[in-house]
Amino acid sequence: MTPQFDVAVIGLGAMGSAALSFLAARGVKVIGIDAYYPAHSLGSSHGDSRLIRLGYFEDPSYVLPLLKRAYANWRSLEARLRSEILTITGVLQIGAPDSTIVTGTRASCALHDLAYEELDQAEAKSRFPVFSLDADEVALLDPQGGYLRPEAAVMGYLKLAAEDGATLHFGEKVTGIEPDDTGVTIASSTARYRAKKVIVATGSWIAELVPQLKEHAVPIRQVVAWYQPRDGFITQPRRMPAFLRDEGDDGSYFGFPAIGVDGVKIGRHAHFREPIDPNAPNPPVNEADTALLDAFMAKRMPDANGVRVNAITCRYTMLPSEDFLIDLMPGDPRVVVASPCSGHGFKFTSVIGEILADLALDGATPLPIGAFTFDAMERFIVAKSKAPV
Structure with a gap:
């Protein structure tokens, strides 16, 4: 039967x-x-970690009630499992004042009356020395952001x-x-x-x-890498928030403090947007992948740019x-x-x-x-x- x-x-x-x-x-x-x-x-x-944040630049409509409910449901899951899934580190969202990430985050926080701090280059360097901002960039700190353990x-x-x-x-x-x-x-x-x-x-x-x-549902290749930092003190979760960074025409990058033994994790959202066959093994990491991420670390996080110890591919499934x-x-x-x-x-x-x-x-x-x-x-x-x- x-x-x-x-x-x-x-x-x-x-x-x-x-x-x-x-x-x-x-x-x-x-x-x-x-x-x-x-x-x-x-x-x-x-891949050890995923961002979570309330100041949602993609569209403020995601925040209420979806993100609020998501936070509550994550805490309910933790209570039943008696283990930690969601860790609050804050999320720093960096870019030019008129960049998509910065303007979208501001709009989301204003619409939903969310707490955030806006830091200029000097203030960001003083608070979070691992990040290197240009003189005309700002950083918005979402204090309720952090990471999940997928x-x-x-x-x-x-x-x-x-x-x-x-x-x-x-x-x-x-x-x-x-x-x-x-x-x-x-x-x-x-x-x-x-x-x-x-x-x-x-x-x-x-x-x-x-x-x-x-x-319409297009699987693409995503690459992330981990770096053992030159300065392990400033990359600890208590001193380095998770982050998003708007690089304009070069896309947006994301990253996490040194959560595990491999150190700081980074990636570029959608990477090179390369379609893949979902029934084939993930394509291996290549020199173009590591060159992209190494260059970002050298320019934007020099004190975290120690030895790259790992890099892997995973998948996004992108809708239009x-x-x-x-x-x-x-x-x-x-x-x-x-x-x-x-x-x-x-x-x-x-x-x-x-x-x-x-x-x-x-x-x-x-x-x-x-x-x-x-x-x-x-x-x-x-x-x-x-x-x-």
């Missing part, structure tokens, strides 16, 4: 593991299926889901979903299952199960607007689609898991996701196609 479930969650990375945990906590009969094993290196949920978060959600009765299958690739009048059949490499609803949260593989996203997609499948409310990262989504994991559970059980959520629908994505694509080149 085909196993029967209320909800099936396909993909158990950040968003899928959180959705599975929220569903199991509500007493739902739920199965989670993943082609790989927890916190694997072919997804987007590994592997611990994913493993924590899976642990709680299992404790609450979820069925977990790893090393089993889903090859198709077949909605019909009474539910959805899920076909995998080894079995078939029935569920009333299904959540598809498969990251860089999402277009395999959601063909509507084939031209770089916003999230969290919606019911057009024309089929039995299928919930989640492609919420575009390189800046992990901090929202704890609230997106709640939203996905709402959508699967109720077909709607009280949390605002109107900007993250298929319709919103299509409107952006149409508007972009009509914009002057």
Whole structure:
């Protein structure tokens, strides 16, 4: 007999593991299926650290209530696990006064009455000597920002889901979903299952199960590197906040203090925007990758620019607007689609898991996701196609 479930969650990375945990906590009969094993290196949920911040330059609408709810949900996860997932270090957002990061952060803080400090070059050097600012640059300190531990978060959600009765299958690739009048059949490499609803949260593989996203959800290669600092004192988390830096035409960079043994971690958002085949191994780090990151360290963080000890590739799955997609499948409310990262989504994991559970059980959520629908994505694509080149 085909196993029967209320909800099936396909993909158990950040968003899928959180959705599975929220569903199991509500007493739902739920199965989670993943082609790989927890916190694997072919997804987007590994690498020791992810930024979290309240002063959100991308769009102030992310802050209330999504980021506020995310912070509360992270703390609830920590309380139940009795372990630390979210560490507050502050986040320093650096750039020219009219740069995207600085103007967007100011607007977000003003709209939501968020506390922040604005530092000029001398003040930033005095407070945080690891950073080298140009004379005309400023730094905005978000005191509530910090970092998350992605592997611990994913493993924590899976642990709680299992404790609450979820069925977990790893090393089993889903090859198709077949909605019909009474539910959805899920076909995998080894079995078939029935569920009333299904959540598809498969990251860089999402277009395999959601063909509507084939031209829009683009997996790209991301590279990050770690450096043993010349001055280990000033790169400790108590003395160095996590950061974002706007380099204008050269893009934006992010980084973290010396959290673990490998030291300071940095990367450039979207790196070289190179599309990759999600079914192939991650391309290796090359000389162009390390030259880019080494040059940034030498110019912007010279006292942290010691020995590069590690560099790895991971993946972003980019949507056209770089916003999230969290919606019911057009024309089929039995299928919930989640492609919420575009390189800046992990901090929202704890609230997106709640939203996905709402959508699967109720077909709607009280949390605002109107900007993250298929319709919103299509409107952006149409508007972009009509914009002057």
